[in-house]
Amino acid sequence: MVDIHSHVLPGIDDGSKSMDETVEMIRMARDHGTTILVASPHADTQYAYDAERVDSLLAEARTLAGPGIQLVRGCDFHLMFDNIEAALREPMKYTINQKGYLLMELSDLTIFPNTGVLWRQLEEVGMKIILTHPERNPLLRQRLELVQEWVAEGRYMQVTAQSLLGLFGKKAEDFARQLLDLGLVHFVASDAHDLRGRPPRLDLAFQWICENYSPRLAELLFIEHPAAAVRGDDLDLKDFPPQVREKKRGFWGRLFGT
Numbered sequence: 001m002v003d004i005h006s007h008v009l010p011g012i013d014d015g016s017k018s019m020d021e022t023v024e025m026i027r028m029a030r031d032h033g034t035t036i037l038v039a040s041p042h043a044d045t046q047y048a049y050d051a052e053r054v055d056s057l058l059a060e061a062r063t064l065a066g067p068g069i070q071l072v073r074g075c076d077f078h079l080m081f082d083n084i085e086a087a088l089r090e091p092m093k094y095t096i097n098q099k100g101y102l103l104m105e106l107s108d109l110t111i112f113p114n115t116g117v118l119w120r121q122l123e124e125v126g127m128k129i130i131l132t133h134p135e136r137n138p139l140l141r142q143r144l145e146l147v148q149e150w151v152a153e154g155r156y157m158q159v160t161a162q163s164l165l166g167l168f169g170k171k172a173e174d175f176a177r178q179l180l181d182l183g184l185v186h187f188v189a190s191d192a193h194d195l196r197g198r199p200p201r202l203d204l205a206f207q208w209i210c211e212n213y214s215p216r217l218a219e220l221l222f223i224e225h226p227a228a229a230v231r232g233d234d235l236d237l238k239d240f241p242p243q244v245r246e247k248k249r250g251f252w253g254r255l256f257g258t
């Protein structure tokens with residue numbers, strides 16, 4: 001599996017607290033089926049993003065954690081004016097593996113009416129927007145139509161693995177399920193911050209999608225889409241989402257093979 005969102009590097013945000021914890025987190029991810037892990041430190045009002053520092057921590061973590069998992073650089077990019085300006089100056093700097101996909105975090109307190117306009121500016125210089133954990137945003141939970149509009153305009157949605165397991169509460173779980181039912185989820189990622197409360201594991205959520213939706217959808221959300229994002233390739237969405245197609249066919253459709 002490919003995990004596009006994690007806070008595994010030490011001392012640069014509210015994620016890992018030490019290089020020892022970092023190494024354990026990376027090994028935990030590897031031991032539970034993650035083969036590519038994106039380290040995506042915050043860039044927000046509290047934490048500045050220093051790409052060179054992130055690269056040097058990544059190099060150290062690679063050496064210490066050993067083989068079996070590939071580590072790449074990303075960023076948990078908060079929507080704010082300074083960030084937009086900086087990203088317009090260096091379009092690939094904040095994106096996953098510097099290939100164009102940008103993890104975009106919105107405030108929990110307000111949704112700027114010009115959000116779409118700001119995103120368009122980023123898209124015009126080659127970035128593709130992946131909105132992180134809409135199911136955990138209380139304002140977005142009241143604005144399903146906004147999520148639908150954004151997806152229709154070509155933005156992608158990333159749900160947190162633990163939300164599916166109910167660990168961010170019933171409201172987040174229910175909204176995640178609603179988004180999945182409507183085919184509005186493109187990625188599942190761990191958004192790991194530590195070893196216990198928010199661990200870098202995707203395996204249980206993968207299994208949850210297999211059981212509640214389909215193994216094919218799990219492959220897309222945990223493997224194919226995130227792998228394409230790491231490569232910088234377009235997502236192949238022509239038959240997406242597979243589970244809704246199956247539901248739409250219904251009993252008679254299945255019986256007659258239509």
Ligand SMILES: [Fe+2]
Nearest residue numbers: 005007076191
């Ligand atoms: Fe995050």
